[in-house]
Amino acid sequence: MTYCIAASINEGLILVSDSRTNAGIDNVSTHGKMHAFNTTSDRKIVLLCAGNLATTQAVLEQLHRDKLKNTPINFNTVDCLSAAAAYLGHVSVEKQKQHINAEGQSAFNPSASFILAGQIGDEPHGAFMVYAEGNSITTSANTPFLQIGESKYGKPILDRFLRLGNSIDEAARCCLVSMDSTIRSNASVGPPVELLIYRKDSFSLDEYYSFEGDDDYMLQLRRCWENKLREAIAALPDLDKESAKSMQIDL
Amino acid sequence: MTYCIAASINEGLILVSDSRTNAGIDNVSTHGKMHAFNTTSDRKIVLLCAGNLATTQAVLEQLHRDKLKNTPINFNTVDCLSAAAAYLGHVSVEKQKQHINAEGQSAFNPSASFILAGQIGDEPHGAFMVYAEGNSITTSANTPFLQIGESKYGKPILDRFLRLGNSIDEAARCCLVSMDSTIRSNASVGPPVELLIYRKDSFSLDEYYSFEGDDDYMLQLRRCWENKLREAIAALPDLDKESAKSMQIDL
Numbered sequence: 136m137t138y139c140i141a142a143s144i145n146e147g148l149i150l151v152s153d154s155r156t157n158a159g160i161d162n163v164s165t166h167g168k169m170h171a172f173n174t175t176s177d178r179k180i181v182l183l184c185a186g187n188l189a190t191t192q193a194v195l196e197q198l199h200r201d202k203l204k205n206t207p208i209n210f211n212t213v214d215c216l217s218a219a220a221a222y223l224g225h226v227s228v229e230k231q232k233q234h235i236n237a238e239g240q241s242a243f244n245p246s247a248s249f250i251l252a253g254q255i256g257d258e259p260h261g262a263f264m265v266y267a268e269g270n271s272i273t274t275s276a277n278t279p280f281l282q283i284g285e286s287k288y289g290k291p292i293l294d295r296f297l298r299l300g301n302s303i304d305e306a307a308r309c310c311l312v313s314m315d316s317t318i319r320s321n322a323s324v325g326p327p328v329e330l331l332i333y334r335k336d337s338f339s340l341d342e343y344y345s346f347e348g349d350d351d352y353m354l355q356l357r358r359c360w361e362n363k364l365r366e367a368i369a370a371l372p373d374l375d376k377e378s379a380k381s382m383q384i385d386l
Numbered sequence: 387m388t389y390c391i392a393a394s395i396n397e398g399l400i401l402v403s404d405s406r407t408n409a410g411i412d413n414v415s416t417h418g419k420m421h422a423f424n425t426t427s428d429r430k431i432v433l434l435c436a437g438n439l440a441t442t443q444a445v446l447e448q449l450h451r452d453k454l455k456n457t458p459i460n461f462n463t464v465d466c467l468s469a470a471a472a473y474l475g476h477v478s479v480e481k482q483k484q485h486i487n488a489e490g491q492s493a494f495n496p497s498a499s500f501i502l503a504g505q506i507g508d509e510p511h512g513a514f515m516v517y518a519e520g521n522s523i524t525t526s527a528n529t530p531f532l533q534i535g536e537s538k539y540g541k542p543i544l545d546r547f548l549r550l551g552n553s554i555d556e557a558a559r560c561c562l563v564s565m566d567s568t569i570r571s572n573a574s575v576g577p578p579v580e581l582l583i584y585r586k587d588s589f590s591l592d593e594y595y596s597f598e599g600d601d602d603y604m605l606q607l608r609r610c611w612e613n614k615l616r617e618a619i620a621a622l623p624d625l626d627k628e629s630a631k632s633m634q635i636d637l
Contacts, residue, residue: 169633171633171634171635171636172635172636173635173636199636287538287539287571288538288539288541288542289542290539290571291539291540291542291543291567291568291570291571292542292615294567294570294571295567295570295611295612295615296612296615296616296619304624304625305619305620307625308619308622308625309619312619312622316542316545316546317542319542319545319546320538320541320542320545330625331633340632340633340635341630341632342627342630343630343631343632343633344625344629344630344631345631352623352625352626352629355623356622356623359621359622359623360546360618360622361546361547363614363617363618363621363622364543364546364547364618365547366614366618367611367614367615367617367618368547368556368559368560368563369556370610370614371559371563371607371610371611371614372603372606372607372610373555374555374558374559374581374595374603375603376593378595378603379592379593379594379595380594380595380596381591381592381594382420382422382582382591382594383418383422384422384423384424384591385422385423385424385450
């Protein structure tokens with residue numbers, strides 16, 4: 136399984152991914168799912184990957200080869216993020232098709248999904264989620280984040296906290312809590328956790344972190360979070376016992 | 387969809403359920419999923435229901451009729467909660483079978499799952515989750531809660547907070563937050579929210595609450611929770627910028 140988050144807020148982008156892959160519960164290994172591309176200096180493009188590892192690896196390689204060969208469409212030639220997402224979707228569908236027979240069937244599920252995030256030229260920074268079918272969606276003011284993989288455990292904290300106007304450092308901590316909750320609740324999502332903070336217009340990927348399972352900062356974050364949750368629950372309003380009702384008994 | 391929680395802690399039981407049912411996203415209605423039985427005075431038995439509404443209604447009716455007819459096995463004759471769960475599992479499988487043909491197929495999915503909770507005689511209070519297949523599991527010291535239906539959104543807060551030694555009032559607030567998170571993240575889970583607090587050895591179902599969507603207490607709980615989360619994120623440790631690394635670029 137996989138869990139990746141991209142938040143696109145006023146101050147920039149936050150990308151977070153786990154590193155656990157598995158083929159069955161008894162075949163677990165570690166592969167980073169956050170990939171940056173060596174593009175021309177007017178752009179930064181980063182991918183997060185979920186789904187079939189053979190597909191995501193084949194897609195990444197094709198994207199790199201297209202760039203090296205300077206094919207007409209590649210990450211150096213696209214002029215906006217939505218064009219980059221459309222190109223990625225096209226490559227992904229092509230790679231999946233190689234494992235689907237004429238009847239539209241496959242011996243395994245080759246599907247993969249991606250988040251593409253970054254900034255190109257004078258365009259604003261942004262993030263797109265590319266579905267296995269090749270189409271894509273982006274963030275909005277109401278929902279300034281995207282998730283791929285095991286998204287449910289970590290969604291409530293994003294729903295409740297993440298807003299366009301958050302400070303980028305707070306939004307990054309919120310995304311790390313979302314990842315930590317998912318790791319705690321699903322054994323098939325695991326460290327190292329990668330975090331990239333991209334400040335808008337910086338064209339720099341220097342704020343990159345990789346946290347192992349026993350990383351001091353992550354342990355401190357988890358401990359502090361759990362203490363704060365306990366305090367929060369203690370501070371919630373008491374039930375008004377007067378408003379208790381009789382329960383309907385039997386049909 | 388449905389979301390129900392049962393927590394079984396030292397001080398007693400907390401049961402929470404939503405009331406939304408749907409046949410397709412455009413056919414939504416309201417049915418309570420928490421049902422108490424009028425049993426002999428030495429016991430209290432309460433069910434939470436998820437899955438096919440026709441199945442859960444047929445099961446509830448059968449359980450009531452068995453009790454009225456005083457069949458050899460019914461909720462008045464079982465001598466422990468695990469026997470009650472086994473009996474419920476048997477009735478559930480029988481009701482589902484009525485819609486499965488000789489080839490083991492059905493025109494629809496008749497499956498349903500249940501949580502059975504309560505206390506019988508001198509036995510300790512407890513809770514059992516009864517799978518669609520009729521077998522069941524109970525809680526443990528490590529995981530003192532059970533969930534049925536849309537369980538993922540609301541699981542992290544239970545994983546992080548719920549312990550055997552919690553006060554029952556705090557545990558109840560924690561379960562309400564878990565429900566509120568699920569309602570916020572999944573439109574097919576909705577109010578009224580039912581809450582039952584059962585204090586061990588009380589054999590009383592008097593602490594029962596039903597909260598509509600615009601209930602003052604639930605709105606206050608949500609507002610207070612979201613404020614506390616914002617404070618918690620603000621209080622989390624800052625990232626150590628010194629520990630940022632260079633990101634690997636390209637393959």
